[in-house]
Amino acid sequence: MASIELVKLTKKFGSLVAVKEFDLEIKDKEFVALLGPSGCGKTTTMNMIAGIEAPSGGQILFDGRDVKAMAPNKRDVGFVFQNYAIFTHMTVEQNLAFGLRVRGVKRAESDRRVKEMAALMRLEDRLDWLTAKLSVNEMQKVAIGRSAITEPAIFLLDEPLSNLDAAFRAFMRTELKHLQHQFQQTMVYVTHDQIEAMSLADRIAVMDLGVLQQYGSPIEVYNQPCNTFVANFMGSPSMNLVPCRLSEGNGATSLDFDDAGVVVVDDDDLLRRCKGAREAGLLFGARPEDLDIAPPEYGGAGLAMTVSFVEPIGPRTIIHLSAGDRKVKVSKEKQYPIEFGAKVKVALPKGKCHLFDADSGRALGVE
Ligand code: ATP
Numbered sequence: 001m002a003s004i005e006l007v008k009l010t011k012k013f014g015s016l017v018a019v020k021e022f023d024l025e026i027k028d029k030e031f032v033a034l035l036g037p038s039g040c041g042k043t044t045t046m047n048m049i050a051g052i053e054a055p056s057g058g059q060i061l062f063d064g065r066d067v068k069a070m071a072p073n074k075r076d077v078g079f080v081f082q083n084y085a086i087f088t089h090m091t092v093e094q095n096l097a098f099g100l101r102v103r104g105v106k107r108a109e110s111d112r113r114v115k116e117m118a119a120l121m122r123l124e125d126r127l128d129w130l131t132a133k134l135s136v137n138e139m140q141k142v143a144i145g146r147s148a149i150t151e152p153a154i155f156l157l158d159e160p161l162s163n164l165d166a167a168f169r170a171f172m173r174t175e176l177k178h179l180q181h182q183f184q185q186t187m188v189y190v191t192h193d194q195i196e197a198m199s200l201a202d203r204i205a206v207m208d209l210g211v212l213q214q215y216g217s218p219i220e221v222y223n224q225p226c227n228t229f230v231a232n233f234m235g236s237p238s239m240n241l242v243p244c245r246l247s248e249g250n251g252a253t254s255l256d257f258d259d260a261g262v263v264v265v266d267d268d269d270l271l272r273r274c275k276g277a278r279e280a281g282l283l284f285g286a287r288p289e290d291l292d293i294a295p296p297e298y299g300g301a302g303l304a305m306t307v308s309f310v311e312p313i314g315p316r317t318i319i320h321l322s323a324g325d326r327k328v329k330v331s332k333e334k335q336y337p338i339e340f341g342a343k344v345k346v347a348l349p350k351g352k353c354h355l356f357d358a359d360s361g362r363a364l365g366v367e
Contacts, residue, residue, distance in 0.1 A: 002062055002076070002153035002186045003028045004049065009058035011044050011210075018044045020210040021058065026203075028063075031180055031187045033197035036207035036233070042190040045207075046156050049188060050077050062154070078152035078185075082159040086142050088132040092123055095131055095142050099150040113149055120179065121145045137168045141175075148179055155185040161196065173199050194234050198222065206230050228361040231285055231354065237318060237329045240291070241283045242303075243358065246274055255284060259324030260303040263348065267301065270348075273355040273365030282364075285354030288331035292347040293319065293338065302345035303328065307338055321346060 004026040011019040019041040026032045034042040047053035049060060051072035060067050067075055086095050096117055100110040118124045121141045126134065131142055144160060157176075161169045177200060180187050191197050197204045198218040206213045206221060206229075214226045225231035231239040245256040253265045253274050265271050294302055305321035305328060317336035321328045321344070328346055338344075355364045 003064075004154065004186060004188070005059075005061040005064070006045070006049075007059040007061065009045065009048060009060060010056050011041070011048060011053065012056040018210050019048070022207075022210075022212055024205055024212065024215060026186060026188065029180075029184050029186055031177075031189065031200060031202045033189045033191055033201035033204045034207060035191055035194060035197040035204050036213075037192055040207040041210040042192075042207060043158055044210075046079075046158050046188065046190055049154070050079050050156055051075050076153045078147040078150060078155045080144050080147050080155075080157045080160045082162055086131050086139055086146060088130070091128050091130055092118070092134070092142055093127040095146050096123075096127075096149055099146060103150060117145045117149045120182065121175065137164050137172075140164060141172075144172075144176070144179070148183060148185075151183050151185070153185065155180075155183075155187045156190075157187065158190045159192070160189075162191070162193070169196070176200060194236070198234075206233060208233075224363075224366060225285075225354070226363050226366065228283060228285075228356050231356070231363075235287060237288050237331065239285050239287050239354070240328045241285050241356065242326050242328060244282050244284045245280050246277050246282060247279070255282075257284070257303055257323070257326055260305055260326040260328075260346075261323075263301045263303065265301065267348070267350040267353060269351045270353040270355070273353070273363075275365065277355060277357070277364050281358040283356040283358050285356055286328075286348065286352065288318065288329045290349040290352040291328065291330045292349065293330055293332070293336075294345040294347040296343050296345055298345040298347060300347055302347045305344060305346050307340055307342045307344065310338060310340060312336075 006022050006024040009019060009022040034045060036042055044053060048055050093114055096114045097110050100113060118127055123141055131139060161172050189200060201218060203216060204218055204221050205215045208229050214221055214230045222234050228241055247254050247256060253271055254262050255265060256262045265274060305323045307319060308322045309320035311318040312335055317332045319330045319338055357364060
Protein backbone atom coordinates (compact mmCIF):
# COMPACT_ATOMS: atom_id res chain seq x y z
CA MET A 1 0.00 0.00 0.00
CA ALA A 2 1.36 3.44 -0.86
CA SER A 3 -0.71 6.50 -1.43
CA ILE A 4 1.13 9.82 -1.66
CA GLU A 5 -0.19 13.19 -0.61
CA LEU A 6 1.61 16.46 -1.18
CA VAL A 7 0.29 19.29 0.94
CA LYS A 8 1.35 22.85 0.07
CA LEU A 9 4.75 21.40 -0.90
CA THR A 10 7.23 24.20 -1.56
CA LYS A 11 10.89 24.34 -2.55
CA LYS A 12 12.96 27.51 -2.73
CA PHE A 13 16.50 27.80 -4.05
CA GLY A 14 17.52 31.21 -2.69
CA SER A 15 15.00 33.64 -4.14
CA LEU A 16 13.82 31.16 -6.81
CA VAL A 17 10.60 29.33 -5.97
CA ALA A 18 11.02 26.04 -7.87
CA VAL A 19 7.83 24.43 -6.48
CA LYS A 20 5.05 26.52 -5.01
CA GLU A 21 2.39 25.23 -2.60
CA PHE A 22 1.87 22.07 -4.59
CA ASP A 23 -1.17 20.01 -3.48
CA LEU A 24 -1.54 16.56 -5.02
CA GLU A 25 -3.15 13.28 -4.03
CA ILE A 26 -1.86 10.08 -5.65
CA LYS A 27 -3.84 6.93 -4.90
CA ASP A 28 -2.29 3.57 -4.10
CA LYS A 29 -1.28 1.81 -7.38
CA GLU A 30 -2.05 4.89 -9.43
CA PHE A 31 0.16 5.95 -12.36
CA VAL A 32 0.57 9.73 -12.22
CA ALA A 33 2.57 11.83 -14.69
CA LEU A 34 4.09 15.18 -13.73
CA LEU A 35 4.03 17.00 -17.04
CA GLY A 36 5.40 20.40 -17.96
CA PRO A 37 8.13 22.31 -19.78
CA SER A 38 11.77 22.33 -18.75
CA GLY A 39 12.33 24.11 -15.44
CA CYS A 40 8.73 23.89 -14.19
CA GLY A 41 9.74 21.98 -11.04
CA LYS A 42 9.03 18.33 -11.94
CA THR A 43 12.41 16.89 -10.91
CA THR A 44 12.52 18.99 -7.74
CA THR A 45 9.11 17.56 -6.77
CA MET A 46 10.33 14.00 -7.46
CA ASN A 47 13.50 14.58 -5.46
CA MET A 48 11.44 15.75 -2.51
CA ILE A 49 9.21 12.64 -2.71
CA ALA A 50 12.34 10.46 -2.84
CA GLY A 51 13.92 12.32 0.09
CA ILE A 52 16.93 13.54 -1.93
CA GLU A 53 15.85 17.17 -1.58
CA ALA A 54 14.40 18.70 1.61
CA PRO A 55 11.22 20.77 1.19
CA SER A 56 11.24 24.43 2.21
CA GLY A 57 7.63 24.09 3.31
CA GLY A 58 4.59 21.83 3.22
CA GLN A 59 4.22 18.11 3.79
CA ILE A 60 4.74 14.78 2.04
CA LEU A 61 2.55 11.96 3.34
CA PHE A 62 2.88 8.26 2.44
CA ASP A 63 -0.31 6.46 3.46
CA GLY A 64 -1.12 9.45 5.68
CA ARG A 65 2.29 9.41 7.45
CA ASP A 66 4.57 12.45 7.22
CA VAL A 67 7.89 11.20 5.79
CA LYS A 68 9.86 14.42 6.25
CA ALA A 69 12.15 12.88 8.87
CA MET A 70 12.50 9.56 7.01
CA ALA A 71 15.83 8.89 5.21
CA PRO A 72 15.59 8.13 1.45
CA ASN A 73 16.54 4.45 1.92
CA LYS A 74 13.74 3.99 4.46
CA ARG A 75 11.00 5.33 2.16
CA ASP A 76 10.59 2.15 0.06
CA VAL A 77 10.97 4.20 -3.11
CA GLY A 78 12.61 3.10 -6.38
CA PHE A 79 14.07 5.79 -8.64
CA VAL A 80 15.00 5.71 -12.34
CA PHE A 81 16.72 8.73 -13.86
CA GLN A 82 17.02 10.03 -17.41
CA ASN A 83 20.67 8.93 -17.48
CA TYR A 84 20.73 5.21 -16.77
CA ALA A 85 22.27 4.57 -13.35
CA ILE A 86 23.88 1.16 -13.68
CA PHE A 87 27.19 -0.48 -12.74
CA THR A 88 29.02 -0.72 -16.05
CA HIS A 89 31.72 -3.07 -14.66
CA MET A 90 29.02 -5.65 -13.81
CA THR A 91 27.01 -7.96 -16.03
CA VAL A 92 23.30 -7.45 -16.68
CA GLU A 93 22.55 -10.30 -14.27
CA GLN A 94 24.69 -8.78 -11.50
CA ASN A 95 23.05 -5.39 -12.01
CA LEU A 96 19.56 -6.86 -11.82
CA ALA A 97 20.44 -8.91 -8.73
CA PHE A 98 22.27 -6.10 -6.92
CA GLY A 99 19.33 -4.63 -4.97
CA LEU A 100 18.11 -8.09 -3.99
CA ARG A 101 21.57 -9.12 -2.67
CA VAL A 102 21.83 -5.90 -0.64
CA ARG A 103 18.46 -6.73 0.91
CA GLY A 104 19.62 -10.26 1.78
CA VAL A 105 17.25 -12.07 -0.59
CA LYS A 106 18.22 -15.78 -0.80
CA ARG A 107 20.11 -16.92 -3.92
CA ALA A 108 17.33 -19.15 -5.31
CA GLU A 109 14.70 -16.43 -4.92
CA SER A 110 17.06 -13.81 -6.36
CA ASP A 111 17.79 -16.01 -9.41
CA ARG A 112 14.07 -16.55 -9.97
CA ARG A 113 13.32 -12.81 -9.83
CA VAL A 114 16.27 -11.91 -12.07
CA LYS A 115 15.02 -14.40 -14.68
CA GLU A 116 11.48 -13.02 -14.42
CA MET A 117 12.67 -9.41 -14.80
CA ALA A 118 15.00 -10.32 -17.68
CA ALA A 119 12.05 -11.93 -19.48
CA LEU A 120 9.82 -8.92 -18.83
CA MET A 121 12.49 -6.53 -20.12
CA ARG A 122 13.48 -8.89 -22.95
CA LEU A 123 17.05 -9.07 -21.73
CA GLU A 124 17.29 -12.89 -21.39
CA ASP A 125 20.00 -13.21 -24.02
CA ARG A 126 22.07 -10.39 -22.45
CA LEU A 127 22.28 -11.67 -18.87
CA ASP A 128 25.99 -12.50 -19.02
CA TRP A 129 26.96 -9.35 -20.95
CA LEU A 130 28.90 -6.55 -19.31
CA THR A 131 26.48 -3.62 -19.28
CA ALA A 132 29.17 -1.36 -20.77
CA LYS A 133 28.70 -3.34 -24.02
CA LEU A 134 24.96 -2.72 -24.23
CA SER A 135 23.18 -0.19 -26.43
CA VAL A 136 21.76 2.94 -24.76
CA ASN A 137 18.26 1.46 -25.07
CA GLU A 138 19.33 -1.75 -23.33
CA MET A 139 21.16 0.15 -20.59
CA GLN A 140 17.98 1.99 -19.71
CA LYS A 141 16.07 -1.31 -19.66
CA VAL A 142 18.63 -2.61 -17.14
CA ALA A 143 18.29 0.59 -15.06
CA ILE A 144 14.50 0.24 -14.96
CA GLY A 145 14.65 -3.50 -14.25
CA ARG A 146 17.26 -3.04 -11.55
CA SER A 147 15.08 -0.59 -9.67
CA ALA A 148 11.76 -2.38 -10.27
CA ILE A 149 13.04 -5.80 -9.20
CA THR A 150 13.15 -4.85 -5.51
CA GLU A 151 9.41 -4.10 -5.84
CA PRO A 152 9.39 -0.75 -4.04
CA ALA A 153 5.94 0.43 -3.01
CA ILE A 154 6.56 3.67 -4.90
CA PHE A 155 8.37 3.85 -8.21
CA LEU A 156 9.62 7.26 -9.38
CA LEU A 157 10.72 7.65 -13.00
CA ASP A 158 12.33 10.91 -14.11
CA GLU A 159 12.25 11.23 -17.93
CA PRO A 160 13.42 7.59 -18.25
CA LEU A 161 12.79 7.43 -22.01
CA SER A 162 13.95 10.83 -23.19
CA ASN A 163 17.45 9.67 -24.28
CA LEU A 164 16.06 6.77 -26.30
CA ASP A 165 15.09 6.71 -29.97
CA ALA A 166 11.45 7.21 -30.98
CA ALA A 167 10.62 3.60 -31.90
CA PHE A 168 12.14 2.29 -28.69
CA ARG A 169 10.30 4.90 -26.62
CA ALA A 170 7.01 3.63 -28.02
CA PHE A 171 8.02 0.05 -27.19
CA MET A 172 9.09 0.99 -23.65
CA ARG A 173 5.80 2.76 -22.97
CA THR A 174 4.04 -0.59 -23.33
CA GLU A 175 6.69 -2.33 -21.23
CA LEU A 176 6.31 0.18 -18.40
CA LYS A 177 2.56 -0.36 -18.40
CA HIS A 178 3.14 -4.15 -18.16
CA LEU A 179 5.60 -3.57 -15.34
CA GLN A 180 3.10 -1.57 -13.35
CA HIS A 181 0.38 -4.11 -14.01
CA GLN A 182 2.61 -6.90 -12.77
CA PHE A 183 4.07 -5.21 -9.68
CA GLN A 184 1.06 -3.02 -8.77
CA GLN A 185 3.23 -0.11 -7.67
CA THR A 186 2.32 3.51 -7.24
CA MET A 187 4.15 5.21 -10.09
CA VAL A 188 5.11 8.85 -10.47
CA TYR A 189 6.50 9.64 -13.89
CA VAL A 190 8.17 12.91 -14.89
CA THR A 191 8.00 13.92 -18.53
CA HIS A 192 7.80 16.97 -20.77
CA ASP A 193 6.26 14.79 -23.51
CA GLN A 194 2.48 15.06 -23.51
CA ILE A 195 2.08 11.92 -25.65
CA GLU A 196 4.01 9.89 -23.08
CA ALA A 197 1.91 11.33 -20.25
CA MET A 198 -1.35 10.74 -22.13
CA SER A 199 -0.52 7.16 -23.05
CA LEU A 200 0.83 6.04 -19.67
CA ALA A 201 -0.86 7.92 -16.86
CA ASP A 202 -4.12 7.38 -15.00
CA ARG A 203 -3.91 11.05 -14.06
CA ILE A 204 -1.72 13.91 -15.27
CA ALA A 205 -0.54 16.85 -13.14
CA VAL A 206 0.29 19.68 -15.54
CA MET A 207 2.84 22.11 -14.04
CA ASP A 208 4.19 25.49 -15.06
CA LEU A 209 6.64 27.74 -13.18
CA GLY A 210 6.46 25.55 -10.10
CA VAL A 211 2.66 25.76 -9.89
CA LEU A 212 0.13 23.00 -10.50
CA GLN A 213 -2.10 24.07 -13.39
CA GLN A 214 -4.50 21.14 -13.68
CA TYR A 215 -4.83 17.58 -12.34
CA GLY A 216 -7.08 15.06 -14.03
CA SER A 217 -7.34 12.05 -16.31
CA PRO A 218 -5.63 12.44 -19.71
CA ILE A 219 -8.99 12.87 -21.40
CA GLU A 220 -10.23 15.45 -18.86
CA VAL A 221 -7.06 17.49 -19.22
CA TYR A 222 -7.17 17.22 -23.01
CA ASN A 223 -10.89 17.89 -23.45
CA GLN A 224 -11.40 20.45 -20.69
CA PRO A 225 -8.20 22.48 -20.22
CA CYS A 226 -8.61 24.92 -17.35
CA ASN A 227 -6.45 27.58 -18.98
CA THR A 228 -4.58 28.50 -22.16
CA PHE A 229 -1.31 27.04 -20.84
CA VAL A 230 -2.85 23.56 -20.57
CA ALA A 231 -4.76 24.01 -23.85
CA ASN A 232 -1.48 24.83 -25.57
CA PHE A 233 0.65 22.20 -23.90
CA MET A 234 -1.65 19.24 -24.58
CA GLY A 235 -2.10 18.09 -28.16
CA SER A 236 -0.04 18.36 -31.31
CA PRO A 237 -0.89 20.53 -33.13
CA SER A 238 -2.07 22.36 -30.02
CA MET A 239 -5.51 23.88 -29.56
CA ASN A 240 -6.33 26.84 -31.84
CA LEU A 241 -6.63 30.02 -29.78
CA VAL A 242 -8.19 32.77 -31.89
CA PRO A 243 -8.68 36.35 -30.59
CA CYS A 244 -12.31 37.50 -30.74
CA ARG A 245 -14.84 40.00 -29.33
CA LEU A 246 -18.23 39.24 -27.88
CA SER A 247 -21.35 41.15 -28.91
CA GLU A 248 -25.01 40.85 -27.97
CA GLY A 249 -27.82 42.27 -30.10
CA ASN A 250 -31.22 41.42 -31.58
CA GLY A 251 -31.51 38.49 -29.18
CA ALA A 252 -28.35 36.86 -30.53
CA THR A 253 -24.84 36.36 -29.16
CA SER A 254 -22.04 36.76 -31.69
CA LEU A 255 -18.27 36.40 -31.75
CA ASP A 256 -16.42 38.85 -33.96
CA PHE A 257 -13.25 37.38 -35.50
CA ASP A 258 -12.35 40.52 -37.44
CA ASP A 259 -11.14 39.47 -40.95
CA ALA A 260 -12.51 35.93 -40.40
CA GLY A 261 -16.04 37.32 -39.97
CA VAL A 262 -18.75 37.48 -37.32
CA VAL A 263 -20.17 34.19 -36.08
CA VAL A 264 -23.64 33.97 -34.53
CA VAL A 265 -23.33 31.49 -31.67
CA ASP A 266 -25.96 28.76 -32.04
CA ASP A 267 -24.33 26.21 -29.73
CA ASP A 268 -25.74 25.97 -26.16
CA ASP A 269 -22.39 24.90 -24.73
CA LEU A 270 -20.54 27.85 -26.28
CA LEU A 271 -23.38 30.21 -25.25
CA ARG A 272 -22.90 29.05 -21.65
CA ARG A 273 -19.18 29.88 -21.92
CA CYS A 274 -19.98 33.33 -23.35
CA LYS A 275 -22.32 34.17 -20.45
CA GLY A 276 -20.79 36.87 -18.23
CA ALA A 277 -17.66 37.13 -20.40
CA ARG A 278 -16.29 40.61 -21.03
CA GLU A 279 -16.61 42.07 -24.50
CA ALA A 280 -12.98 42.19 -25.59
CA GLY A 281 -9.83 40.27 -24.72
CA LEU A 282 -11.26 36.83 -25.44
CA LEU A 283 -9.70 33.77 -27.05
CA PHE A 284 -11.89 31.27 -28.84
CA GLY A 285 -10.48 27.73 -28.59
CA ALA A 286 -11.00 24.58 -30.67
CA ARG A 287 -8.91 21.46 -31.24
CA PRO A 288 -7.67 21.13 -34.87
CA GLU A 289 -9.35 17.71 -35.20
CA ASP A 290 -12.72 19.09 -34.07
CA LEU A 291 -12.91 21.70 -36.83
CA ASP A 292 -14.23 20.96 -40.29
CA ILE A 293 -13.67 22.41 -43.74
CA ALA A 294 -16.85 23.63 -45.46
CA PRO A 295 -17.43 25.47 -48.76
CA PRO A 296 -17.43 29.32 -48.62
CA GLU A 297 -21.24 29.40 -48.92
CA TYR A 298 -21.68 27.26 -45.74
CA GLY A 299 -24.47 28.89 -43.72
CA GLY A 300 -23.66 27.49 -40.24
CA ALA A 301 -21.28 28.93 -37.63
CA GLY A 302 -17.88 29.19 -39.30
CA LEU A 303 -14.81 31.34 -39.93
CA ALA A 304 -14.16 32.65 -43.45
CA MET A 305 -10.53 31.78 -44.17
CA THR A 306 -7.98 30.99 -46.89
CA VAL A 307 -5.71 27.94 -47.04
CA SER A 308 -2.14 29.15 -46.46
CA PHE A 309 -0.25 25.86 -46.14
CA VAL A 310 -1.00 22.13 -46.35
CA GLU A 311 1.00 19.46 -44.47
CA PRO A 312 0.25 15.93 -45.70
CA ILE A 313 1.92 13.93 -42.89
CA GLY A 314 0.53 10.50 -43.82
CA PRO A 315 -2.13 9.48 -41.31
CA ARG A 316 -3.37 13.08 -41.20
CA THR A 317 -3.37 16.27 -43.21
CA ILE A 318 -2.77 19.49 -41.28
CA ILE A 319 -4.38 22.42 -43.07
CA HIS A 320 -3.18 25.92 -42.08
CA LEU A 321 -5.69 28.73 -42.69
CA SER A 322 -5.62 32.46 -42.19
CA ALA A 323 -7.72 35.59 -42.44
CA GLY A 324 -5.67 38.73 -41.68
CA ASP A 325 -3.86 37.95 -38.43
CA ARG A 326 -6.37 35.25 -37.38
CA LYS A 327 -4.79 31.83 -37.87
CA VAL A 328 -6.24 28.33 -37.49
CA LYS A 329 -5.08 24.75 -38.06
CA VAL A 330 -7.48 21.99 -39.05
CA SER A 331 -6.48 18.34 -38.84
CA LYS A 332 -8.20 15.88 -41.18
CA GLU A 333 -7.73 12.13 -41.24
CA LYS A 334 -5.56 10.57 -43.95
CA GLN A 335 -5.06 12.46 -47.20
CA TYR A 336 -7.36 15.43 -47.68
CA PRO A 337 -7.62 17.02 -51.11
CA ILE A 338 -7.32 20.79 -50.71
CA GLU A 339 -5.29 23.43 -52.52
CA PHE A 340 -3.16 26.30 -51.26
CA GLY A 341 -5.16 29.54 -51.67
CA ALA A 342 -8.61 27.86 -51.50
CA LYS A 343 -11.30 29.99 -49.83
CA VAL A 344 -13.32 28.00 -47.28
CA LYS A 345 -15.41 28.24 -44.15
CA VAL A 346 -13.96 26.59 -41.04
CA ALA A 347 -17.05 25.04 -39.47
CA LEU A 348 -17.20 25.23 -35.66
CA PRO A 349 -18.18 22.01 -33.89
CA LYS A 350 -21.08 22.00 -31.44
CA GLY A 351 -20.15 21.12 -27.85
CA LYS A 352 -16.41 21.24 -28.53
CA CYS A 353 -15.63 24.95 -28.43
CA HIS A 354 -13.81 26.78 -25.62
CA LEU A 355 -13.54 30.38 -24.53
CA PHE A 356 -10.67 31.88 -22.52
CA ASP A 357 -9.91 35.22 -20.92
CA ALA A 358 -6.86 36.45 -22.86
CA ASP A 359 -5.30 38.24 -19.86
CA SER A 360 -5.60 35.59 -17.16
CA GLY A 361 -5.68 32.63 -19.57
CA ARG A 362 -8.55 31.16 -17.51
CA ALA A 363 -11.18 29.01 -19.26
CA LEU A 364 -14.61 30.65 -19.09
CA GLY A 365 -17.85 28.89 -18.25
CA VAL A 366 -16.24 25.88 -16.54
CA GLU A 367 -16.09 25.05 -12.81
P1 ATP B 1 13.84 19.71 -16.57
O1 ATP B 1 12.81 18.97 -17.37
O2 ATP B 1 14.68 20.63 -17.40
O3 ATP B 1 14.65 18.81 -15.66
P2 ATP B 1 12.12 20.38 -14.36
O4 ATP B 1 10.72 20.69 -14.66
O5 ATP B 1 12.43 19.03 -13.81
O6 ATP B 1 13.03 20.70 -15.61
P3 ATP B 1 13.57 21.35 -12.07
O7 ATP B 1 14.82 20.61 -12.45
O8 ATP B 1 12.78 20.82 -10.94
O9 ATP B 1 12.60 21.50 -13.33
O10 ATP B 1 13.96 22.86 -11.79
C1 ATP B 1 13.00 23.83 -11.39
C2 ATP B 1 13.75 25.16 -11.20
O11 ATP B 1 14.61 25.07 -10.08
C3 ATP B 1 14.61 25.54 -12.39
O12 ATP B 1 14.55 26.93 -12.56
C4 ATP B 1 16.00 25.10 -11.98
O13 ATP B 1 17.01 25.89 -12.59
C5 ATP B 1 15.95 25.35 -10.46
N1 ATP B 1 16.82 24.43 -9.71
C6 ATP B 1 16.72 23.08 -9.68
N2 ATP B 1 17.66 22.56 -8.86
C7 ATP B 1 18.37 23.61 -8.35
C8 ATP B 1 19.46 23.74 -7.45
N3 ATP B 1 20.01 22.68 -6.87
N4 ATP B 1 19.90 24.98 -7.18
C9 ATP B 1 19.34 26.08 -7.73
N5 ATP B 1 18.30 26.03 -8.60
C10 ATP B 1 17.82 24.82 -8.91
